[in-house]
Amino acid sequence: MSRRAIPGFWRERARGVGYVVLLGGAVLVVATLIATAALVAVP
Amino acid sequence: MTAILRPDADDIKLIGYYLGKVLLGLGLLQLIPLVTALTLGEWNSASAFAIGAAIAIIAWALSDGLLATRQPLSWAHGMVIVALAWLLGPIATAVPMLLSGRFTDPVHALFESMSALTTTGMSVIHDLDHTPVSEDLFRHLLQIAGGLGIIIVVLSVFAAGGARITTLYASEGRDERVLPNIIRTARFIFQVASTLFVVGTTALVIALVATGFTFPRAVYHGVNLFFASFATGGFSVMQSSIIYYHSATVELLVGLIMVAGTLSFGLHLALWRGDPRDVLRHLETRTLTVTTSLLFALLCVGLVRAGSYDTVEALLRKGLFTMVSAASSTGHQVNVGDTYLYDWGLLAPAAIVGAMAMGGMASSTAGGIKALRVGITFKSLTHEIRRILLPESALVVTTYHAGKRQVLRDENARAATTVLLLFIASYLLGITTALAYGELDLTQAIFEAVSVGSNIGVSIGVVNPGMPDGLALVYILQMWLGRLEFVAAFALLGYLFSLARGRARA
Numbered sequence: 001m002s003r004r005a006i007p008g009f010w011r012e013r014a015r016g017v018g019y020v021v022l023l024g025g026a027v028l029v030v031a032t033l034i035a036t037a038a039l040v041a042v043p
Numbered sequence: 044m045t046a047i048l049r050p051d052a053d054d055i056k057l058i059g060y061y062l063g064k065v066l067l068g069l070g071l072l073q074l075i076p077l078v079t080a081l082t083l084g085e086w087n088s089a090s091a092f093a094i095g096a097a098i099a100i101i102a103w104a105l106s107d108g109l110l111a112t113r114q115p116l117s118w119a120h121g122m123v124i125v126a127l128a129w130l131l132g133p134i135a136t137a138v139p140m141l142l143s144g145r146f147t148d149p150v151h152a153l154f155e156s157m158s159a160l161t162t163t164g165m166s167v168i169h170d171l172d173h174t175p176v177s178e179d180l181f182r183h184l185l186q187i188a189g190g191l192g193i194i195i196v197v198l199s200v201f202a203a204g205g206a207r208i209t210t211l212y213a214s215e216g217r218d219e220r221v222l223p224n225i226i227r228t229a230r231f232i233f234q235v236a237s238t239l240f241v242v243g244t245t246a247l248v249i250a251l252v253a254t255g256f257t258f259p260r261a262v263y264h265g266v267n268l269f270f271a272s273f274a275t276g277g278f279s280v281m282q283s284s285i286i287y288y289h290s291a292t293v294e295l296l297v298g299l300i301m302v303a304g305t306l307s308f309g310l311h312l313a314l315w316r317g318d319p320r321d322v323l324r325h326l327e328t329r330t331l332t333v334t335t336s337l338l339f340a341l342l343c344v345g346l347v348r349a350g351s352y353d354t355v356e357a358l359l360r361k362g363l364f365t366m367v368s369a370a371s372s373t374g375h376q377v378n379v380g381d382t383y384l385y386d387w388g389l390l391a392p393a394a395i396v397g398a399m400a401m402g403g404m405a406s407s408t409a410g411g412i413k414a415l416r417v418g419i420t421f422k423s424l425t426h427e428i429r430r431i432l433l434p435e436s437a438l439v440v441t442t443y444h445a446g447k448r449q450v451l452r453d454e455n456a457r458a459a460t461t462v463l464l465l466f467i468a469s470y471l472l473g474i475t476t477a478l479a480y481g482e483l484d485l486t487q488a489i490f491e492a493v494s495v496g497s498n499i500g501v502s503i504g505v506v507n508p509g510m511p512d513g514l515a516l517v518y519i520l521q522m523w524l525g526r527l528e529f530v531a532a533f534a535l536l537g538y539l540f541s542l543a544r545g546r547a548r549a
Binding site: 012 | 239314344
């Protein structure tokens with residue numbers, strides 16, 4: 001059976017990559033908020 | 044007291060037999076840059092790789108012919124093989140590096156190969172910007188092999204499998220088994236790495252072409268960048284590291300790949316299966332989120348107060364990138380080493396040192412103390428406080444989520460704090476040795492010793508081609524201990540002791 005025929009083969013990979021991108025996006029959003037707060041709060 | 048038994052000839056044969064397989068793997072790995080060198084006409088590099096590969100393969104042939112044994116592999120054997128493999132591997136791969144003529148002496152060549160395999164990523168190579176393609180590829184291949192685990196890479200290909208590999212797998216510091224079967228675990232690790240390789244390298248190549256690279260050059264940089272970033276290694280093709288690209292998109296992509304590299308393979312599996320809740324409630328995710336957020340806030344306060352940067356973009360591109368590079372234990376740089384010393388004040392470098400000491404997740408390609416141990420130490424602290432505050436008759440149970448719900452046990456807490464203290468001892472060794480040379484100040488000594496000891500690679504400039512051999516040897520020891528997370532190294536010492544002082548078997 002070819003790998004293309006394995007159910008979920010590509011879906012699993014797409015999900016894995018997608019969640020990593022999502023995680024990276026979350027890191028960026030939180031970091032932007034922290035950096036903005038630091039610029040505002042530190043004289 | 045139980046007497047320690049002296050290992051016999053069969054034990055030594057067994058250890059030699061498996062070390063031979065590791066050498067074969069590292070010998071075959073050198074064939075890739077050898078073919079590259081022959082294709083591109085890099086004759087000096089080709090001869091270095093031919094000699095390096097020949098030595099490793101002959102050593103394997105001798106061990107396979109003379110030491111083949113059917114003796115079962117014990118826990119002690121596994122620990123000793125892994126500890127020795129992480130010494131022999133760097134020595135074997137230092138041979139072509141030394142022959143390339145790009146290193147001051149054999150100690151510096153060994154430093155480079157140890158830095159590559161342990162995914163530390165500090166470099167003492169001369170004239171990196173003009174290094175032949177094959178030699179650069181070799182340095183980066185070593186990083187990905189070391190990041191995934193040379194034992195798991197080599198033995199899953201060459202060994203029989205089953206219980207024998209399980210012992211070696213756990214000894215290499217991969218204590219969280221992703222899937223019940225080790226071969227399936229190794230296969231899953233390769234699936235994650237290869238999927239991200241295709242996606243990550245394609246994205247990097249597109250970004251590099253958009254910045255003006257020719258397609259072949261973009262592929263060359265993209266492949267090496269992926270290897271160094273996902274392995275959380277930190278080597279780079281150019282001396283100036285990521286600054287060379289002057290591209291926010293490249294920095295963003297490299298940052299994403301570093302985040303992927305620091306995730307444990309257990310969490311990758313949860314994401315592949317579509318269970319992000321498992322990631323969110325994992326002790327390591329929570330520990331890393333809290334500590335890295337606090338350290339990044341400290342970093343921003345330090346940078347703004349020191350007047351280093353005054354925009355959000357600068358704080359993200361310089362500060363966040365360095366924080367992710369440190370916390371993921373990669374070591375890619377967007378600042379020259381002197382910047383940390385002269386432009387960042389004291390608070391900001393201290394935050395980076397904190398992130399480097401902690402490192403990434405257990406059972407990932409990352410180094411450092413690991414978030415799991417920091418989390419367990421914190422849990423055991425709160426456990427003790429609760430025990431003191433509650434009535435004596437109360438039964439205090441502390442739990443945490445790591446793959447599944449687990450009860451905090453004394454032995455887990457003791458193991459975590461012991462390794463944590465040993466990492467601190469390793470940092471102190473590096474700091475005092477650097478200070479003993481009398482040319483560095485405390486900030487430089489601390490920064491570099493923590494970076495080396497945690498296998499990170501962000502450098503304040505102490506590690507360079509002119510570094511004294513004595514300091515290089517101490518850093519090599521730190522990198523080895525940090526990669527083995529001490530346990531296998533101490534098992535090797537115990538084994539050597541039992542060889543000399545153990546009781547002969549009846």
